[in-house]
Amino acid sequence: MVDSLRVAQQDYLFSGATKPLSFRKQQLERLRTMLKRHEGELLKAVKKDLNKQEEEAFLMELGSVYQEITHALDSLENWMRPMKVKNPPSHAGSKSWVHHEPYGSVLIIAPWNYPIQLTFSPLVGALAAGNCAVIKPSELTPHTSSAIAAAVRATFAKEVVAVVEGDAKTAEALLEEPFDYIFFTGSVAVGKKVMEKAAKHLTPHTLELGGKSPAIVDKSAKLELAAKRIAWGKFTNAGQTCIAPDYVLVHEAVYHEFVEKLRDQAHELFAEKTKKGKYTQIVNDRHYKRVKNFLNDGEVVLGGQFSPEDRLIAPTILTNVSWEAPVMQEEIFGPILPIFTYKEASEVLARVRSLPNPLALYVFSEDERVQQLFTEQLSFGGGCINDTLMHVANPHLPFGGKGASGTGAYHGYESFRTFSHQKGLLKQTTKFDFPIRYSLGTLSYKLIRKLFK
Template structure:
């Protein structure tokens, strides 16, 4: 069945219909209208799946998509223009340029933590680049996936965009097919499987993964503001964000006052939600139990309240956590923040480097030398100085990881590039023909030597 779907989508792209800029704009506008039409149903499904409340969901799921679509609609005329490049003197009479073309039919596998945003954000790039797409949303948010599938069916023909619902076996079946490009968002463990499957067909692959993203608080940081922004970035969506601060490294000179501010700001921002039961749920029992075990890895400085039946865990701050504790062996992906001291910047750098390259890094300091030290000496996908998460909400910045945290990037123009093949072209003049390449002699050798100087 899926083989037929893939063939139909590839044939649609082969007709050339998707290459027209007017056609691409039309599809992007249809997507925007679809999101507006189905917004109420989508937000209701999110609440049923994750207890994610409407104001938060509208901000983190819907607003970004509209911003991305608007940017694509405004910019696509420029994006598709062939890019002229220089031609060396050895190619006299010729001109060179880079053209873009769609890959064909692309597979987009999205996760459960931001199911709407992380399904449709890659689709924006795919459509802008002229591709057809098969979307495989997560089975862990079934109501949201069902509404997305219904919305797409009512909006797009299957030869352009189709949603395939199902579990891991369904994803595996799709990955065994020769798609022209694969875009995956999820864990590093599954990312390795995706990469292995893609290799069998030599399929280009974009992997948006995660990792243990540190936040570093320097002795010259504005502690109250730092604490507020860190608490928001960490505990939003119950910490189930791939770029959420995973652990905090705090200069020992300000550790105690910062910890007090962090406790105060976390309580101020989230106590009402936890009391009212409107805080986002942990996605399932398996993840909840994993997080519950982490509570024993240190001293609970704040939070630690749990409701297993409702899969709710209050925002929790841990101190006195051993660096080699289980909580530090994998991405936490939940509302628990271990806080560590460091004596010197070199010690903080060593600790970050002891773990795989993170997807994000955050530095809080008023000292520009310190800001440069950490952002230049450490490898990570992207990040912020004196903020958290917000770099990912800027459609003008590429978003992606490095090494274990991901391969490739997207958002804005980078999404268009990710789903486009860069085709290099050279056009040679036929009014004359330089003879050097056909017969090497004294003049030709002199000419080549001059080029090689």
């Protein structure tokens, strides 16, 4: 079935149907109409799977996808134009340009933490670039997976967009197929397997992974605002966000004041939701047990409450945490936030560099020299100065990791580029010809050496 689906999509692409601007815009409009028409079912499904409330789900799941679609529709004609490039003196008489060509049938493997957004945001880029797509939603959010499948099947011909549901074995079967491109969002461990499978067919791919993303609070930071934005960025979606702050490094001069403000802000933002059963759940029992064990890795100064029946862990702040503790050995991906102190900027640089490149980094400081130091001297996928998460919602910014946090980028024009092969073309004049390249004598050789300097 998977093989026939992929072949059908590749044949459809070979027909040339997906390449015109009008067709691509039509598919993007169709995607937007589909999301609006099925918005209610999708939001209900994600509530069943994660207890994600409608307001948060719309903002974090659908809002950014609508924004991506609008941006692509407004920009696509310009993106598709052949990009003229210069010629060196050795290529006199010729014209050169870059043509963006769709890869073909692309495979999108989506995660469970933002199951709507991280399924359809890559799809925007795939359709804008003129591809067909096979989507594999996460089996860990089964209601959302079913809602996505129903919406897509009611909207798109399977030759253009198709959904294949199933567990890890289904994903493995899909990865055995020679798709023209693979786009994967998920854990580092699974990302390595995807990369290994892609290597079998030399399939180009994008890996959107994660890692331990730090937030750095300088002594010049506006602490109240920093605390509020870090609490929101960390504890939204129960910390199940690949770019959530994973730990905080606070200058010792403001450490105690910051911790107090962080406690107050986290309580203000999330205590009522937790109390009323409106806080996002941990996705399943295995992840719940893993995250709950981290509660033992430090001193709890806020939160610490948990409910196995509801898979609920309250937003929790930990202090007095050892760098060797289990909570610091892997991405937390849950509502637990360890806080550390530092004296000198050099300590921060050394500590962050000792860990794999994070997907995100957040610097809170009013000192532009400090902002510049950390953002320029540390390697990370992307980030914010005096905010968290918001860079990912800007369709004009590329989003992607580096090293262990991923490879490749998307959003806006980067999505179009990611799902397009850049084909270099040269057109040579037939009005004249240079005989020197066919027969090299002493004089012509000297001339060529000058041309190629």
